[in-house]
Amino acid sequence: MSEKSKISMAVIRRLPKYHRYLKELLDRDINRISSKELSDIIGFTASQIRQDLNNFGGFGQQGYGYNVEELFYEIGKILGLHKTYKTIIVGAGNLGQALANYTNFDKVGFQVKALFDINPKLFGIKIRDIEIKDMDYVEEFIKTNNIDIAILCTNKESAQEVANKLIAGGIKAIWNFAPTDLKVSNDVTVENVHLVESLLTLTYLYKSRDE
Amino acid sequence: MSEKSKISMAVIRRLPKYHRYLKELLDRDINRISSKELSDIIGFTASQIRQDLNNFGGFGQQGYGYNVEELFYEIGKILGLHKTYKTIIVGAGNLGQALANYTNFDKVGFQVKALFDINPKLFGIKIRDIEIKDMDYVEEFIKTNNIDIAILCTNKESAQEVANKLIAGGIKAIWNFAPTDLKVSNDVTVENVHLVESLLTLTYLYKSRDE
Numbered sequence: 534m535s536e537k538s539k540i541s542m543a544v545i546r547r548l549p550k551y552h553r554y555l556k557e558l559l560d561r562d563i564n565r566i567s568s569k570e571l572s573d574i575i576g577f578t579a580s581q582i583r584q585d586l587n588n589f590g591g592f593g594q595q596g597y598g599y600n601v602e603e604l605f606y607e608i609g610k611i612l613g614l615h616k617t618y619k620t621i622i623v624g625a626g627n628l629g630q631a632l633a634n635y636t637n638f639d640k641v642g643f644q645v646k647a648l649f650d651i652n653p654k655l656f657g658i659k660i661r662d663i664e665i666k667d668m669d670y671v672e673e674f675i676k677t678n679n680i681d682i683a684i685l686c687t688n689k690e691s692a693q694e695v696a697n698k699l700i701a702g703g704i705k706a707i708w709n710f711a712p713t714d715l716k717v718s719n720d721v722t723v724e725n726v727h728l729v730e731s732l733l734t735l736t737y738l739y740k741s742r743d744e
Numbered sequence: 745m746s747e748k749s750k751i752s753m754a755v756i757r758r759l760p761k762y763h764r765y766l767k768e769l770l771d772r773d774i775n776r777i778s779s780k781e782l783s784d785i786i787g788f789t790a791s792q793i794r795q796d797l798n799n800f801g802g803f804g805q806q807g808y809g810y811n812v813e814e815l816f817y818e819i820g821k822i823l824g825l826h827k828t829y830k831t832i833i834v835g836a837g838n839l840g841q842a843l844a845n846y847t848n849f850d851k852v853g854f855q856v857k858a859l860f861d862i863n864p865k866l867f868g869i870k871i872r873d874i875e876i877k878d879m880d881y882v883e884e885f886i887k888t889n890n891i892d893i894a895i896l897c898t899n900k901e902s903a904q905e906v907a908n909k910l911i912a913g914g915i916k917a918i919w920n921f922a923p924t925d926l927k928v929s930n931d932v933t934v935e936n937v938h939l940v941e942s943l944l945t946l947t948y949l950y951k952s953r954d955e
Binding site for chain 1: 761764933950951
């Protein structure tokens with residue numbers, strides 16, 4: 534592991550946001566920006582921005598600011614966006630199918646190679662040219678196609694069992710939409726999107742407003 | 745505002761997870777649990793658990809532990825789950841339709857009353873009895889039906905304009921799936937689900953593993 538492993542998750546979680554805002558600046562032909570100006574549009578303090586970006590060698594220059602294109606490129610590289618990733622979606626219900634349809638992932642280099650499900654009625658159906666296949670063949674498919682990332686969209690009950698299968702096939706990164714916490718070994722990375730938890734946070738804040 | 749406003753977002757974000765695990769304990773007929781045992785299953789330290797729950801008056805008793813049912817009920821109340829919320833989904837593309845189909849929200853008291861879109865071809869189509877309606881009537885619908893929460897699933901480009909419309913209609917809570925940060929006044933609560941940012945975090949961690 535490199536020194537990157539010492540960077541806190543809080544910083545890492547801010548990087549995609551930097552990346553998104555820098556893209557917007559580039560689209561508007563803005564090529565140079567100070568930490569103060571970046572602070573105004575992104576909402577973090579200028580001092581936080583300087584600190585965050587220092588973690589990665591610091592791309593700013595005193596009195597000049599940041600070169601937007603360079604910073605955009607470097608953060609993209611840090612995030613691993615200079616290459617493409619092969620993914621599969623496991624669980625082809627509504628959410629799985631919606632994610633297969635979500636073209637924003639293509640734009641950042643994610644290729645969905647197949648969907649998998651246990652329901653025979655779904656086998657062979659295509660979502661944007663992506664075929665729904667029989668879960669029985671998922672391990673084989675992962676190995677043959679060198680799949681990098683699995684997007685887990687099963688229900689809570691089968692999530693762990695399915696995850697074990699994916700890992701047995703060689704998967705090292707799971708994007709987990711099932712409302713449960715997966716138990717995996719240290720060499721497997723899991724990123725959770727727990728939608729109900731996010732919704733409950735909103736309810737709490739909404740409700741507390743009036744109290 | 746009550747003293748709840750002083751509770752940190754970090755604590756608030758952990759509450760839905762407590763709620764989810766307590767539900768699992770109840771389903772397994774476990775009625776009493778120590779902070780140590782809760783720590784083993786939920787993954788936070790016992791001291792963190794005691795500290796978190798103290799924020800809300802502390803429901804534990806020295807030498808007895810927590811009453812699972814009581815704690816589940818109290819956290820649910822804190823999260824606002826003792827009542828139901830009326831929601832609309834704005835943007836009836838793939839993601840909006842998938843969320844309309846996602847029955848897990850019903851279970852925690854969220855009723856989706858309608859979807860809205862600008863595409864006339866979608867008007868009148870029903871997803872699980874929930875009708876897609878003309879965006880032109882969204883403000884009126886919010887007022888007439890006392891909608892609490894709007895789920896925003898438009899593209900990035902129209903998100904802010906649509907949010908302004910929702911707020912003009914009286915919406916005070918937005919669950920935002922559009923990949924942009926909304927500018928709203930202080931009395932409006934926004935909770936973001938930025939899917940691409942979550943995916944980029946996963947890529948970063950996956951990529952860093954091998955470095």
